[in-house]
C-alpha cells in the first residue's frame with residue numbers, strides 16, 4: 001500500500017498543493033503567492049482571522065500577497081504563517097528594496113511552541129538573501145518575538161509617499177531588521193491602501 005493511502009482526500013489535496021510532502025508533524029515550506037492553491041489561501045486566511053480574533057481585514061490580507069509565504073502545516077491544517085513582500089522605502093533620500101513582513105500568526109491553540117520563531121526565521125533568511133533590510137509594524141503580541149529575533153524599533157521620523165505627496169505618519173510600531181537597517185533619520189514608505197506601515 002502507498003504511504004498516503006489512508007490520508008483523507010482533503011488532507012491529501014492540502015499536502016500536495018501546499019507542501020508536496022507527506023511527512024508527519026508540522027512542516028515548514030516557503031511558497032510564492034502564485035504557488036498557493038485556493039485551499040491554502042483560504043486556510044491561511046482562516047488562521048489569520050482566528051489569531052487576530054476577527055481584527056484582520058481584506059486589505060491586511062492583500063498586503064501579505066505577492067511575495068513569499070512561510071507556511072507551517074500539520075496535516076491539512078495551516079498552523080503558522082508569515083509573509084514577506086517587496087516594498088520600496090526611502091531612507092534619507094535613497095530608495096531601498098525592503099522585505100516587508102506581514103500577516104505573522106500562529107494557531108492560538110499552538111502558541112508558545114516555537115512556531116512563531118520558525119516562520120520568522122524563514123522570512124528573515126529571505127530578507128538576508130534578497131533585500132537591503134527588513135521592516136514590519138509590530139503588534140503588542142508580536143513584540144517579544146521580534147525583539148528576540150533582532151528586530152529594532154525605528155526611532156526616527158516616518159512618512160509615506162501618497163498620491164498627494166509625502167505626508168508624516170505617526171507610528172511607533174515600526175521595527176527594522178538587518179545589519180544595514182537604519183534606526184534613525186527619515187523613512188518614507190511607498191503608497192498602498194489601508195495601513196501604510
Ligand SMILES: CC(C)(COP(=O)(O)OP(=O)(O)OC[C@H]1O[C@@H](n2cnc3c(N)ncnc32)[C@H](O)[C@@H]1OP(=O)(O)O)[C@@H](O)C(=O)NCCC(=O)NCCS
Pocket residue numbers: 051052103104105106107110111112113114115116117118137138139140141142144145148
Ligand atoms: C505573535 C505570535 C505570532 C507568536 O507566535 P508563537 O507561536 O507563540 O511564537 P513562539 O512560540 O515562537 O514564541 C513565543 C514565546 O513562546 C516561547 N516558547 C517557544 N517554544 C516554547 C516551548 N516549547 N515551551 C514554552 N515556551 C516556548 C518563546 O520563548 C516565546 O517566549 P517569550 O514571549 O517569553 O519571549 C502569536 O502570538 C500570534 O499569532 N499572535 C496573534 C497575531 C499577532 O499579533 N501577530 C503579530 C502581528 S505583528
